[in-house]
Amino acid sequence: MFKEIFDNVREKKPLIHSITNYVTINDCANIVLACGASPIMAESPDESAQITSLCDGLNLNMGMPTAQKTEAMLLSARAASRKNIPTVLDPVGVGASSMRKNTAKLLIDGFDMAVIKGNSSEIKTLALGINGNRGVDADFDGGEDVTALAKSFAKRTKSVVVVTGAADTVTDGERVYLIRNGCEMMSRITGSGCMLSRLICAFVSANPDNVLVSTAAAVCAMGLAGETAFERMNDKDGNASFRNYLIDAVFNMDGDTLEKGAKYEIK
Amino acid sequence: MFKEIFDNVREKKPLIHSITNYVTINDCANIVLACGASPIMAESPDESAQITSLCDGLNLNMGMPTAQKTEAMLLSARAASRKNIPTVLDPVGVGASSMRKNTAKLLIDGFDMAVIKGNSSEIKTLALGINGNRGVDADFDGGEDVTALAKSFAKRTKSVVVVTGAADTVTDGERVYLIRNGCEMMSRITGSGCMLSRLICAFVSANPDNVLVSTAAAVCAMGLAGETAFERMNDKDGNASFRNYLIDAVFNMDGDTLEKGAKYEIK
Amino acid sequence: MFKEIFDNVREKKPLIHSITNYVTINDCANIVLACGASPIMAESPDESAQITSLCDGLNLNMGMPTAQKTEAMLLSARAASRKNIPTVLDPVGVGASSMRKNTAKLLIDGFDMAVIKGNSSEIKTLALGINGNRGVDADFDGGEDVTALAKSFAKRTKSVVVVTGAADTVTDGERVYLIRNGCEMMSRITGSGCMLSRLICAFVSANPDNVLVSTAAAVCAMGLAGETAFERMNDKDGNASFRNYLIDAVFNMDGDTLEKGAKYEIK
Numbered sequence: 001m002f003k004e005i006f007d008n009v010r011e012k013k014p015l016i017h018s019i020t021n022y023v024t025i026n027d028c029a030n031i032v033l034a035c036g037a038s039p040i041m042a043e044s045p046d047e048s049a050q051i052t053s054l055c056d057g058l059n060l061n062m063g064m065p066t067a068q069k070t071e072a073m074l075l076s077a078r079a080a081s082r083k084n085i086p087t088v089l090d091p092v093g094v095g096a097s098s099m100r101k102n103t104a105k106l107l108i109d110g111f112d113m114a115v116i117k118g119n120s121s122e123i124k125t126l127a128l129g130i131n132g133n134r135g136v137d138a139d140f141d142g143g144e145d146v147t148a149l150a151k152s153f154a155k156r157t158k159s160v161v162v163v164t165g166a167a168d169t170v171t172d173g174e175r176v177y178l179i180r181n182g183c184e185m186m187s188r189i190t191g192s193g194c195m196l197s198r199l200i201c202a203f204v205s206a207n208p209d210n211v212l213v214s215t216a217a218a219v220c221a222m223g224l225a226g227e228t229a230f231e232r233m234n235d236k237d238g239n240a241s242f243r244n245y246l247i248d249a250v251f252n253m254d255g256d257t258l259e260k261g262a263k264y265e266i267k
Numbered sequence: 268m269f270k271e272i273f274d275n276v277r278e279k280k281p282l283i284h285s286i287t288n289y290v291t292i293n294d295c296a297n298i299v300l301a302c303g304a305s306p307i308m309a310e311s312p313d314e315s316a317q318i319t320s321l322c323d324g325l326n327l328n329m330g331m332p333t334a335q336k337t338e339a340m341l342l343s344a345r346a347a348s349r350k351n352i353p354t355v356l357d358p359v360g361v362g363a364s365s366m367r368k369n370t371a372k373l374l375i376d377g378f379d380m381a382v383i384k385g386n387s388s389e390i391k392t393l394a395l396g397i398n399g400n401r402g403v404d405a406d407f408d409g410g411e412d413v414t415a416l417a418k419s420f421a422k423r424t425k426s427v428v429v430v431t432g433a434a435d436t437v438t439d440g441e442r443v444y445l446i447r448n449g450c451e452m453m454s455r456i457t458g459s460g461c462m463l464s465r466l467i468c469a470f471v472s473a474n475p476d477n478v479l480v481s482t483a484a485a486v487c488a489m490g491l492a493g494e495t496a497f498e499r500m501n502d503k504d505g506n507a508s509f510r511n512y513l514i515d516a517v518f519n520m521d522g523d524t525l526e527k528g529a530k531y532e533i534k
Numbered sequence: 535m536f537k538e539i540f541d542n543v544r545e546k547k548p549l550i551h552s553i554t555n556y557v558t559i560n561d562c563a564n565i566v567l568a569c570g571a572s573p574i575m576a577e578s579p580d581e582s583a584q585i586t587s588l589c590d591g592l593n594l595n596m597g598m599p600t601a602q603k604t605e606a607m608l609l610s611a612r613a614a615s616r617k618n619i620p621t622v623l624d625p626v627g628v629g630a631s632s633m634r635k636n637t638a639k640l641l642i643d644g645f646d647m648a649v650i651k652g653n654s655s656e657i658k659t660l661a662l663g664i665n666g667n668r669g670v671d672a673d674f675d676g677g678e679d680v681t682a683l684a685k686s687f688a689k690r691t692k693s694v695v696v697v698t699g700a701a702d703t704v705t706d707g708e709r710v711y712l713i714r715n716g717c718e719m720m721s722r723i724t725g726s727g728c729m730l731s732r733l734i735c736a737f738v739s740a741n742p743d744n745v746l747v748s749t750a751a752a753v754c755a756m757g758l759a760g761e762t763a764f765e766r767m768n769d770k771d772g773n774a775s776f777r778n779y780l781i782d783a784v785f786n787m788d789g790d791t792l793e794k795g796a797k798y799e800i801k
Contacts (some may be wrong), residue, residue, distance in 0.1 A: 022289045022556045023563050023575055029290050029457035034506050039457065040360065041290055044333045047364035056365060066578045066602065068333065093574065096588060097581035188785070190573060213561035232503055236766055239568050239787025241780040244507040251455070251505025289556045296557050297725035306558055306724060307627065311600045314631035321630060335600065471729050499770055511774040518722070518772025 002217040002262055003255030005207050007261070010036035010254075014056035014205035018198065019043045019073050020062030021092065024191030027247065028061075028198045033249040037202035043222070048072035048112035057205030059198055060107065062100055063092035070103045078113040086114035086204045086211065089159075090197035094118070108157055114204055114211050116153075117162035117197045122144055127153035147176055149265075160215045162200070164193060170216045176267040177216040181223025183230045185242035188239045189246070196222045199250070220262035225249035227261070269484040269529055270438045277303035277521075281323035281472035285465065286310045286340050288330030288359065288446050289387045291458030295328075297303030298462045300416025300519040302488070304469035315339035319346035324472030326465055327374065329367055330359035337370050344378040353381035353471045353478065356426075357464035362392035375424055378508035381471055381478050383420075384429035384464045387413055396418035397416070414443055416532075429467070431460060435490070437483045443534040444483040446531065450497045456513070463489045466517070492516035496530070536790040536796055537749040537789030539741050544570035544788075548590035548739035552732065553577045555597030555626065558725030561781065562595075565729045568785040569755070571736035582606035586613035591739030593732055594641065596634055597626035604637050611645040618747065620648035620738045623693075624731035628652070629659035642691055646736055648745050650687075651696035651731045654680055661687035681710055681801075683758050694749045696734070702757070704750045710801040715757025717764045723773045723780070730756045731737060733784070754796035759783035760794070 015038045020226060025041065032039040042051035045068060052058050058080040060073050080087045089107060094100045104126055107113065118126065127149050146163050154161040155173035163169040170177040186192040196219065203218035204211050229245035237245075282305045287295060292308065299306040308316035312335060316484065319325050325347040327340050340422045361367045371393055385393065394416050403468060413430050421428040422440035430436040437444040453459040463486065470485040471478050496512035504512075549572045554562060559575065566573040576585035579602060585591055592614040594607050614621045623641060638660055641647065652660065661683050680697050688695040689707035689755065697703040704711040707747045720726040737752035738745050763779035771779075 021575065023559050023573075025290050026293060026457065026560060030506055030510065033455055033457060039290075040363070041288065041331050042364065043331060044366065046334060047332065047366040050364045050366075064575050066582065067580060070637055096574070097576065097584045099578065099581040099584075190560065190567060197643060236779075236782060236786065238782030239564055240781035240785070243564065244511065244778065245503075247507035248503060248505030251507070252503065292557050293560060293724065296778065297773055300722055300724060306556065306557075307630070308596060309631065311633065313601060314599065314633040317631045317633075331709050511778065512770075514774035515772030517707060518774070519770065 001213055002220065003259040004201060005210065005214050005217045006221065006255040006258050008206040009202055012206045014202055015040060015059045016201050016205060017042065017052050017055040018059040018061065019048065019069055019076060019077065020059065020061035022141040022195065023063060024194040027191045027243065028194050030247050031195045031250055032202055033199050035199055035202050043069050043070040043072045045075055049075040049079035052076040053083055055085065057085055057088045057201045059090070059201040060087060060246050061092055061194055061197060062094060062103060063194070065099055065103060069074055073103070074106060077107055082112050086208055087111065088115045088117065088197055088201040088204060089113045090194060091116065091118050091122050091126055092193070094122050094184060111158060113159045115160045115162060115200055115215050117164070117200060119164050119193065123150060123153065123161065123163045124126065129178055151176065160211050162215060162219060164196070170212065170219055170220050172212045175212060178265050178267060179216065179219050179223060180263040181194055181220050182226045182261065185230050186226045189214060189243045196243065204256065216264060217258065220264060221250065221258050224258060224261040268480055269487065272470060272477065272484045273488065273522040273525050274468055274479050275473040278425070279473045280305055281469055282307060282321065283324045283326055283465065283472060284309065284319050284322040284343065284469050285326040285328065286315065286336055286343060286417055287326065287328035287461065290330060291352060291461040294458045294510065295461050295465045297514050298517055299465055299469055302466055302469050310336050312338040312341045312342055316342040316346035319343040320350055322352065324468045325354045326357070326462060326468040327354060328359055328461055329361060329370060330461070331369060332366055340370070341373060344374055348378050354378065355382045355384065355464055355468040355471060356380045357386050357461060357492050358383065358393055361389050368392065368416050380424060380426045382429060382467055382482050383424065383428045384431070384467060386431050386460065388432045390417060390420065390428065407530040409441055418443065424484040429482060429486060431463070435486050437479065437486055439479045442479060445532050445534060446483065446486050446490060447530040448487050449493045450529060452497050452509055453493045456510045459506050469475040483531065484525065488517065488520060488525050492520060535747060536754065537793040539737060539744065539748050539751045540755065540789040540792050543736055543782055544741040546571055546740045548736055549574060549588065550591045550593055550732065550739060551576065551586050551589040551610065552593040552595065552611060552736050553582065553603055554593065554595035554686065554728065557597060558728040561725045561777065562728050562732045564781050565784055566732055567738055572667065577603050577606050579605040579609055582705060583613035585608040586610040587617055591619055592621045593624070593735040594621060595624040595626055595728055595731060596628060596637060597728070599633055599637060607637070608640060611641055615645050620742055621645065622649045622731055622738060623647045624728060625650065625652050625656050625660055626727070628656050632638045633678060635659065636777050647691060647693045649694045649696060649734055649749050650691065651698070651734060653698050653727065654697050657684060657687065657695065657697045682782050685710065694745050696753060698730070702753050704746065704753055706746045709746060712799050712801060713750065713753050713757060714797040715754050716760045720760045723777045726792055750798065751792065753791040754798060755784065755787060755792050758792060758795040
């Protein structure tokens, strides 16, 4: 099944509109190209909705927000909704400021999010309205609690919810994929999370009728790329080389490799 | 001839002011350094004209436009015109929104562009006012038609026009360079086009009396770097490594390598 | 001593808030992670002070200024001052525009800067109010003059002042570290200076009671990483690979390597 999903990405080459932070914007564009999709960025309220209406999917990444980008996100979310293409929300550091919390609330309450992906702190902030995560890193490692929280949040929002961590949880509120791909090195670069949400957006946009499984496939693909990249490291390599190897690994992955390398259980 | 042009870049080290998108901004700065020139970025209307007036060339890249950047581009284009330094326009995704079309029109109608570089869709949009390109990729592969269109557009704008594609066309409206350097892999990274326009700007700024030939030399240099980078790839490398190899190849290129490796005919 | 300072960075993992240019923002985030600290970016006046108040250090980089970012810098500088965490100022290209000069003046006159780091042109502009540096590169190579200027500027601002160059000067107005790590290749990539100021911020934030020595340690660490990266280069490598090797070298450095490799004299 993951094979077909990945093959669809490479065949359909979905065009992905992202409104995103500038820290990881280049890596995110390159990973979209690596998986076979095509990236476009536009963040002015003067054009964002028009750009979205040309695209197959929309990725909203809340890192480094500005008032202008927030307005563009809302206009693009509406355009995506009208065109019935999937929107993937990455609420980067949502607990770190009122501004980010307000933006996330406007987006989630106002529009359908096909997928919401965060670490445990970010999802907790969104689901419980709780403050207190420290920047963009996770502070909460939850096992069963995370699964229950993700399921109820998915039911409420009618979104597929992804909670990243030592294991990753993907759920539509009913079924749960528990995914064990990936490696610790992925937390030593900036952008692992951003690249994952972009990959999810590409996978879901090429498989819009199968959001849950596409999302799980993208999470496995990203983790598997991390494993491949880590194996490739020599003793002089550090996080910069790892970053390159990670994108390279997605470039060289195909449906069969993904199918074989994916480590998950369905609950 | 290309040798002298490239040698001039390394010797004169022109300072290149760019107003550009954030996706490829780092790669573009590094390729400017790789070829021997020096990059500076400034995009606030409060300083852009002042910065331009310190520089040897101006590169305007229309990816990710904002109202503020558009205003800065217009102020800088005027400053470049007053100082009589070349402006190179890269109308990224110009067909994708009204905002981009309006900005391109203001720039081209209001100021002298030494060079306008785009893919066939972008040049078609500018030359014919036709809509319909899908994002930033080309949708039009034209052979003879492209050449005729580029020539008439070059005559009308008094600019050197570059149309990138399987083969690249460079013309001042009279002479035509048809260039066959490059490789398909260049379309699998973000920024090949942006880096090319930055390289053109560096080459033209160091050779302002020879815009057509300098532009052709830069197009050959970029394509040749692509070929060198592609040859260097091993079976684990993907688009991230290719991107690094591409910039490395420009860094290690010299006038002689360029002279020998350039593949073009003059029509 | 440098060993303890670096060990503290890896142990305390300080969270570093940066308001910065977009050219080098990704490299800067990755070098923060490479040294063991954690990066966060926020540049909207609507959230910047709130983000700063979660952090252990603030890094203000004046490349690519906008009116909005300037406002965010001032709000964050005040928040840092209130929380008593160190602010590190990198006045990129300060001589190139009135806007940058005004911003630097507002920051330095209004708030305590733990460290101010620039090349000789930038520090000369700040210390003497002199115009005329050409972009972001140094135009002034000063030996004894630089040391005297840096000392008097450090006394006046009560900051540790760093002047980068063939040798780097670090002073609190009394003691002077003259540092001879580094290599010429570092000037052939964009971001060496930006990454250095980020590294300084990480080191100082983990050692806030020892600003002078922490700053000197960070300058040595950056230069040593440059040497390691340069030694790793093969004949196909250029500035793109060097950039990766530089970040990798910080990733693989530890307190002992730094202690052994640091080349400095105290005056």
